[in-house]
Amino acid sequence: MASLDDLKKRIASVKSTQKITKAMKMVAAAKLRKAQESAERGRPYSEKMNNIILNLSNGISDKENAPKLLSGTGENKVHLCVVMTSDRGLCGGFNSNIIKKAKSYFSKILNEGKQLKIITVGSKGNDQLKRAYGDKIVENISFKESKNANYFDADKVGSIIIEKFEAGEFDICTIFYNQFKNVITQLPQAQQIIPLNNEEDHNNSDKSYEFEPDEDEILSNLLPKNISTQIFKAMLENSASEQGSRMSAMDNATRNAGEMVDKLTIEYNRSRQAAITKELIEIISGAESL
Amino acid sequence: MSEEFKIEIVNPEKSFLVKEDVLEVVVPAFEGEMGILKDHISIISFLKPGIIKVFSKSGDENYYVEDGIIEFKNNNLSILTSTIFSMKDLDKSKQGDLLKKAEEEASKAEISDQAKYLADQKVEVLRSIN
DSSP: OOOHHHHHHHHHHHHHHHHHHHHHHHHHHHHHHHHHHHHHHHHHHHHHHHHHHHHHHHHOSOSTTOOHHHHOOSOOOEEEEEEEOOSSOOSTTHHHHHHHHHHHHHHHHHHTTOEEEEEEESHHHHHHHHHHHGGGEEEEEOOOSOSSOOHHHHHHHHHHHHHHHHTTOOSEEEEEEEEEOSSSOEEEEEEEEETTOOOSOOSOOOSOOEEESOHHHHHHHHHHHHHHHHHHHHHHHHHHHHHHHHHHHHHHHHHHHHHHHHHHHHHHHHHHHHHHHHHHHHHHHHHHTO | OOOOEEEEEEOSSSEEEEEEEEEEEEEEETTEEEEEOTTOOOEEEEEOSEEEEEEETTEEEEEEESSEEEEEETTEEEEEOSOEEETTTOOHHHHHHHHHHHHHHHHOSSOOHHHHHHHHHHHHHHHHHO
């Protein structure tokens, strides 16, 4: 059995861990509120963008010559997967959930005999995927310096993707991120962004638009922007999810630490009492033998 | 009959401006300035760098934009833009920063004609603000 001194040390160490997790929870809660706000404020932009593109693509007269970003290359050989994770750890299942989702998608693609390319955004995802899919990772982007998700970072990722697309390096692009539902629930999402997947809502194009300049030109300008917008949306959702996930993970950790302190304290008291009783018995039996 | 319509300007971070009592909006569309009044035909167009002028009952406002898309439908004008500043907030130092950035961009050698045109436009507009 551990000595009294050891127990005392352990209690102290668990207590200081508890303090850290508690502080992290507080920080995450404050950050969460901010991240959630900006995620909600960012939604109108991406929704409107989506609407306009939907209207445009429905109105486009010449489907054959539609921009490739919209209709795809016509092939389905090389898949590019953009896995978006956090740069910091200690956030519960946040990263593992995305990775799990991504990995099952990867093995599906590889089983179908298609080629796979991966871009990781955020260092944690890179760390986890490096082992199994190291040779498939073509790019690793990390925004450790920027505090909050901002549009310029998203634009950087977007232009990398578009560059690769135009160089014909892949046919289909999918992004993986966590959608923020509430503090305890984050849904890992796989969203295809190239070619644009808009099978839903095909019948709301009752209005015909006037275009200036013509549709093709607008579309070919709009689609790259849309990629960045979708990535930005994913980044916002991700950062809200990350903080939410971290908050609940740290809440759990604090509670567990509390339970552990209780248990250790009981054990400490018991063994102290045992030592006292032992000494008493020794004294009494010593006195009796005299 | 009222002559008002609704305008909504959004940027990626937030909804920038929502106004219900707008009488006229002049936007720097790609092929020239365009004034929009109530019951304009549905239109989708691009913006080039320039000034958006919003005339409304509660006062006139001007905004500087660098790019964007506008959509007008059912008397709702939506403007999506990634870079927008209210002329009120655009002080000399900020304007100088933007101008410097635009000039750098315009003087790059390897950019496409379109990008060059847009950058030149930026420089021109920013200079004219003074």
